[in-house]
Amino acid sequence: MVFNSTPFVLFFVVVFFVYWFPLKRTTKAQNVFLLVASYFFYGYADWKMLPLLMVATAVFYFLGIGIGRSESEKKASWLRTLGVVLGVGLLLYFKYLNFFIESFANLFERIGLHTNWHSFNIIMPLGVSFFTFRLISYVLDVYNGEVEPTRDVVEFATYIAFFPCILSGPIDKPKFISQIHQKREFNYEQAVDGLRQILWGLFKKLVVADNCAVYVDQVFSSYTDQSGSALFFAAILCSFQVYADFSGYSDMAIGVGKLLGFSITRNFNNPFFALNVADFWRRWHMSLTSWITDYVFTPLNFQFRRWGKVGMIMAILINMVVVGLWHGANWTFVVFGLYHGLLFVPLVLSGAFMKKDQLRTNRIGLPALKDLGGMLLTFTLVSIGVIIFRAESIGQALEFFSRIFSVGFFSVGIAGAGIPRRTCLFVAIMLVIEWMQRNQEHGLVLKGVKSVFVRYVCYFGILSFVFMYGVFNETFVYFQF
Amino acid sequence: MKRFLINFGFFFAVLFATAWCLDKVMTDNLQHSNARVFNTYNVIYNDNLKCDVVIMGSSRGQVQYDPAILDSIIGLNCYNISVDGRCIDAQVTMYGFYCHHALKPKYVIQNIEWGTVLMSNGYEREQYLPYLNTDDMYEQTYKSEGFTWVDRWLPLIRYAGYHEVIKEGLGFKNNLNRPVMYKGFIPRDEIWDGSVFRQIDTLQFTYNPEAVEIFDSYLMRCQEEGVRVVLVYAPIYIGVTQKIGFGVQEMFDFYQSFADRYEMPILDYTYDSLCYDTNFFYNATHLNKTGAEIFTSKLAMDLRKLFAE
Numbered sequence: 001m002v003f004n005s006t007p008f009v010l011f012f013v014v015v016f017f018v019y020w021f022p023l024k025r026t027t028k029a030q031n032v033f034l035l036v037a038s039y040f041f042y043g044y045a046d047w048k049m050l051p052l053l054m055v056a057t058a059v060f061y062f063l064g065i066g067i068g069r070s071e072s073e074k075k076a077s078w079l080r081t082l083g084v085v086l087g088v089g090l091l092l093y094f095k096y097l098n099f100f101i102e103s104f105a106n107l108f109e110r111i112g113l114h115t116n117w118h119s120f121n122i123i124m125p126l127g128v129s130f131f132t133f134r135l136i137s138y139v140l141d142v143y144n145g146e147v148e149p150t151r152d153v154v155e156f157a158t159y160i161a162f163f164p165c166i167l168s169g170p171i172d173k174p175k176f177i178s179q180i181h182q183k184r185e186f187n188y189e190q191a192v193d194g195l196r197q198i199l200w201g202l203f204k205k206l207v208v209a210d211n212c213a214v215y216v217d218q219v220f221s222s223y224t225d226q227s228g229s230a231l232f233f234a235a236i237l238c239s240f241q242v243y244a245d246f247s248g249y250s251d252m253a254i255g256v257g258k259l260l261g262f263s264i265t266r267n268f269n270n271p272f273f274a275l276n277v278a279d280f281w282r283r284w285h286m287s288l289t290s291w292i293t294d295y296v297f298t299p300l301n302f303q304f305r306r307w308g309k310v311g312m313i314m315a316i317l318i319n320m321v322v323v324g325l326w327h328g329a330n331w332t333f334v335v336f337g338l339y340h341g342l343l344f345v346p347l348v349l350s351g352a353f354m355k356k357d358q359l360r361t362n363r364i365g366l367p368a369l370k371d372l373g374g375m376l377l378t379f380t381l382v383s384i385g386v387i388i389f390r391a392e393s394i395g396q397a398l399e400f401f402s403r404i405f406s407v408g409f410f411s412v413g414i415a416g417a418g419i420p421r422r423t424c425l426f427v428a429i430m431l432v433i434e435w436m437q438r439n440q441e442h443g444l445v446l447k448g449v450k451s452v453f454v455r456y457v458c459y460f461g462i463l464s465f466v467f468m469y470g471v472f473n474e475t476f477v478y479f480q481f
Numbered sequence: 482m483k484r485f486l487i488n489f490g491f492f493f494a495v496l497f498a499t500a501w502c503l504d505k506v507m508t509d510n511l512q513h514s515n516a517r518v519f520n521t522y523n524v525i526y527n528d529n530l531k532c533d534v535v536i537m538g539s540s541r542g543q544v545q546y547d548p549a550i551l552d553s554i555i556g557l558n559c560y561n562i563s564v565d566g567r568c569i570d571a572q573v574t575m576y577g578f579y580c581h582h583a584l585k586p587k588y589v590i591q592n593i594e595w596g597t598v599l600m601s602n603g604y605e606r607e608q609y610l611p612y613l614n615t616d617d618m619y620e621q622t623y624k625s626e627g628f629t630w631v632d633r634w635l636p637l638i639r640y641a642g643y644h645e646v647i648k649e650g651l652g653f654k655n656n657l658n659r660p661v662m663y664k665g666f667i668p669r670d671e672i673w674d675g676s677v678f679r680q681i682d683t684l685q686f687t688y689n690p691e692a693v694e695i696f697d698s699y700l701m702r703c704q705e706e707g708v709r710v711v712l713v714y715a716p717i718y719i720g721v722t723q724k725i726g727f728g729v730q731e732m733f734d735f736y737q738s739f740a741d742r743y744e745m746p747i748l749d750y751t752y753d754s755l756c757y758d759t760n761f762f763y764n765a766t767h768l769n770k771t772g773a774e775i776f777t778s779k780l781a782m783d784l785r786k787l788f789a790e
Contacts, residue, residue, distance in 0.1 A: 006631050020482060186482045276574075459492070460499075467637070468644045 001044045004202060004253040004472070011041065016259060020186055027183045031154050034162070034180075034260070041163035042126070049125035056090060057157045060135045064142045066155070068091050068149035076143055081192065083139030091132050094124050107221075127167040129326055133291055134160050134171060140295055141174045146291030154191060155180045164253040164260075168246070170267040170287035184261035194258025196459075200444040201251030202470075203345070204244040208430050210240035210471030211423040220390060223400055231404045233419065238390050238428045239383045243271065251442055265290075270438050271382075272431065273367070275374035277343040278353050280382060288326065296322050313348050317341035327389070336388045343381055359438070367435075426469065490532055497636070498608050504614075504636035507650030511611035514649055516657035518608045520577060521665050522561055526612070530583035533557035536665070537572050538592030538715075540565045545715050545768045546590065547777040548664040553786060554781035557588070561665030566604040568745060569597050569692050569766055573699045574609075574621045589710045590780075590790070593736050593747075594717075596690040598623065607643045610717050613638075633770070668770040669763050677764035678720060686728035688735065700743045711787065712747045716776055718765045719756040750776065 001008045002165065015037045023029045043050045063083045069075035092100075101118075108115045138156075141147045150156045160166075161176045219226050219234035226234075250267035257264035265287045274280035281289050297319040304311030324337020347353040360368040367375060384401075391397035433443045440447075444462070449455055524530065534557050536546045542563030551559040562579055564571045576589070606626050612618040619633045620630055630641035646779055648655035660667050703710050722729060729751065740747050753776070755761045761772030768776055 006629060186485070188482075188485050191485050192488075456492075456495070460496075463496070467641050468647055470642050472642050 001041060003198070003204060003249070003256065007044070008123065011037075011044075012256065012259075019260060024186075027181075028127070028154070030184070031152075031158050031180055035154055035158045037160040038158060038163040038166065042161060042166055045167065046126040048123070052125055054130065054157075056086075056131070056135060057160045058153075060138055060160075061150075061156045063139050064149035065151065067139060067142045080139050080143040084136055087132050087139070090135075091128065094122060094128050096325075097331045098122060100481050103331070119474050130169045130171055131160050131166060133288075134174070137171075137291060137295060138174045147174045147177065148228060150177050150181070152181070162257075162262075164256040164262075165264060168249050168253070169285075170250055170253065170265045171291050172265050172287065173291070176262075176265075179262055187260065190258045190261070190263075193441075195257040196255070196444040196446065197251045197258065197442045198255035198259065199459065201248040201255060201440050201461055202466055203248070204251065204430060204443075205248030206470035207473065208423075209241050209244035209248055210428045210473060211420070211426055211469065212237045212244065214471065215420045215423055216241050216390075223403060226403070228404045228406070232398060235383045235387050235400075235404075236379075237420075237423065237427070239272075239379070239386045240430075242386060242389070243268070243284075244427075244430060254442075266441060270434050272379055273358050273359060273375055273435065273438060274378050275359070275371060276347055276352060276378055277340065277381060278347050280378050281340070282356070288323065292319055292323055292326075297384035309348055312353075313345055316344045320344070330392075331394055332388050332391050335394055335397075336385055339385050339388060423467070426465075429465075486584050491727070500635075500637040501533040502759065503651075504640075507637075507647065508611050510652060511646065511650045514611075514657075516649055516659055517565070517662065517667070518605050518657065519611060520662055521564075521575070522608060522612060524560075524665070525562070525579050525582050530558040530560060530579070530587050531558065532583065534559040534588045534590060535576070535579060535586045536561040536563060536590045537576060538563040539567050539572070539594075539597070541594060541664065541715055541767060542572075542592040543667050544669050545773045545776055546592070547666050547668070547773055550774060551781050551784070554778065557788075559734065561662065563592065563665065564608075567601045568599040569696045569699070570625045571601045572597075573695055574618075574625070576699065577621050578612070578618065585706060586708060589708055590784070591710055591712050592715055593712050594714070595645060595684060595686040595732055598692045598735075600689050600692050603627070607646045610643065610646060610761070662732045666773075668773060669767065670770040671763035672769065673759040673764070675759075675761050675765075677766065678718065681721060681765055682722075684721060686735070688734040696739070700739060700745070704743050710745045711784065712740060712745055713780065714747070714749045715752045716750045716753050716755045716761075716768060716772070718759065718762050719752070721765045722751065722756070746787055748780065748787075750779070753779070755779075759782070 006441070015033075019033060023033055039050060039054075042053060060083060063079055063086075066079045067076045067083075070079065087208055105115045138147075138159075142149045155177055157173070158180050160170070162172075162176075162180075165172060190305060216234050216238045220238075223231055223234075247268040254264045254266070267285060267287050269283040269286060271280050271283040274283050297315055299313035300318055301312055304315050307314070318341075318387055320341030321334055321337040324333040325337070327333045327336070344353065357371075360371050362368050366372075387400050388394070388397045393399060430443070437443045437445055444458065446455055446458065449458075486784070497646070499530075511519055512526060514523060518664065534551065534555070536542055536548065536551075536559065538546070540563070543565050546561050548561050562575050564575050599637070603617040605627060609618055609622050609626060609628070613622070613632055614630060614634075619628065622628055623633070628639070640650065645655045645657050649657050700710060703728070733749075736747060750756070755768070755772055755776055761768055761775065763769040
């Protein structure tokens with residue numbers, strides 16, 4: 001039941017009206033209803049894994065209470081460690097076990113030791129990377145005193161299973177529980193903004209991402225027959241595809257949250273306007289990077305502080321490998337993370353790592369030349385990483401790279417994918433709108449627009465694009481993670 | 482909340498009204514379109530056809546059976562209702578539409594081949610859109626083509642994403658194909674280039690149980706309604722038959738079992754002299770205009786004898 005499907009629209013209309021009308025007066029009833037709706041949403045996608053989600057939620061709920069009640073630091077620390085081990089273990093088992101078995105078996109084979117290890121037939125629960133991170137951050141934050149352990153199991157379970165975020169994030173921190181606890185009033189401005197954000201997300205997903213996907217899939221599936229320029233162009237479009245797909249989903253999730261009175265964590269802040277790679281990661285999948293910064297990078301950086309910049313580089317490399325590995329159990333993701341980690345090295349050495357430069361514009365509102373250079377360089381580096389991200393194996397990624405430069409760059413290529421001009425236009429429209437709205441939360445913030453007519457022109461204009469050029473295939477790139 | 486519901490309701494009302502009007506305009510235009518993908522359905526719907534013979538098949542049916550030649554030799558009114566790129570499920574949908582809107586034929590010439598009794602893969606699904614708001618078309622296609630009640634009942638949504646069709650419906654210039662057609666026949670005046678032949682690695686006769694059921698029901702319906710079906714293996718380049726050997730005997734046995742059950746004749750041109758000369762083909766599996774004319778003439782002569790019996 002993805003956001004751009006009929007079942008979801010029907011589901012949400014029912015949820016919206018029941019939530020704001022019969023249950024309007026009692027927050028507790030609203031929360032119970034949200035929990036039931038969230039479990040229904042999850043069960044609709046993957047009912048077999050629903051008991052796992054429930055049991056994991058119950059275990060972490062009691063762990064939180066246990067940590068809160070602990071009179072000794074030792075016991076609290078022990079319970080926290082148990083929580084982290086259980087959370088990480090859950091991820092390791094469902095997401096990484098086969099990867100480790102196969103990797104070690106291959107390694108032993110290469111050094112001449114025959115193993116009889118077989119991988120298991122494990123089905124990965126949908127959204128496991130997202131809800132596990134919420135579970136882990138809860139026990140850590142309770143232990144660190146960042147949040148009080150909640151006594152209300154419904155509130156906690158709703159935080160873990162909240163339907164707009166359970167399948168693909170954003171990954172809200174445990175402070176989000178306070179929003180579930182508070183009484184929520186319907187806010188007209190927030191709800192309208194939510195609808196606009198959903199519309200903007202639909203445009204990015206259906207028009208930009210899915211049209212890019214048509215070209216990218218074609219080139220990646222026949223990359224041995226393509227010209228160098230087609231491969232290069234596919235890598236660029238693949239960057240836009242992944243961004244528009246995931247940020248489009250996040251916009252829809254945040255918009256749905258706003259309609260229910262919640263303020264969900266922002267996940268993207270115009271990452272293609274980043275001036276360097278560090279800036280890029282402050283703008284890309286922000287809820288994940290924030291999570292990993294808090295729970296992985298900061299403790300590591302603290303541990304390694306006596307080694308100065310070398311320690312910081314080590315912390316960043318480990319951090320980025322974790323980010324890469326979070327995306328999936330494949331060596332390509334490890335290399336993807338490592339590649340991005342290495343891109344931080346010059347920034348750390350030059351001291352530009354922590355600098356947060358403001359974007360400068362020229363007289364006509366376009367980026368200043370120096371900033372434009374930074375953006376283009378960052379985008380190129382990111383697009384190179386996307387090839388590794390998208391490839392099925394490291395060998396395929398290397399072959400893809402080699403073919404970009406070894407096959408005649410400007411030749412037509414056997415498969416002759418050509419240039420998808422219309423898709424380029426959609427990407428350009430998205431970038432122009434995001435540039436104009438770069439200081440807003442999303443591309444369709446219409447705060448200054450008083451005229452109803454102009455607003456309707458915007459809505460109908462976007463709807464027309466979605467209607468004419470949308471690709472309606474109901475798949476999202478980040479569902480696999 | 483009241484303000485939100487009023488404003489949203491107003492927006493939705495404007496949206497719905499716009500969609501409804503656009504749907505009316507587009508559907509009407511598309512039902513009169515001469516684009517290839519809609520042409521046959523539109524002729525059946527608008528022209529009150531009264532044909533004695535209909536020709537059914539996929540692209541091989543569409544480009545190889547010339548109704549003009551059949552008309553002149555067998556002296557009956559023929560129409561080619563073959564569906565490009567489609568298997569028996571879509572062909573039977575077309576036949577159902579034909580029977581619903583036109584006079585039932587006396588004869589059906591059914592082109593059969595290695596891929597007839599499979600389920601179609603959604604190729605040119607847009608051909609159904611202008612008629613999807615009718616129970617008849619919706620009932621026939623919702624399972625096989627994946628349409629939902631939303632496509633049936635809500636205005637305009639079924640056209641979403643089909644930008645060339647939308648442009649056609651709104652009267653804008655578009656890239657829909659408009660070949661020369663005569664009574665559903667599309668002659669291909671092209672010469673052999675060998676590319677398809679080189680690309681063919683495997684061409685195996687296979688069938689899908691669901692498609693077999695559809696095929697069986699369709700033949701039973703024809704028998705019950707007194708419509709005589711003639712099964713035809715049209716020519717295919719001999720290199721394909723020799724090089725690959727796509728389970729020819731298995732295919733013959735399969736269709737023979739249906740022919741026996743429903744007492745239908747089979748006309749076989751698999752090893753006809755046409756099959757040995759690439760001058761009559763534009764690719765390995767399709768006859769060109771010249772090949773189609775010769776083949777249809779031969780077929781017409783055989784049909785004349787058959788119908789006279």
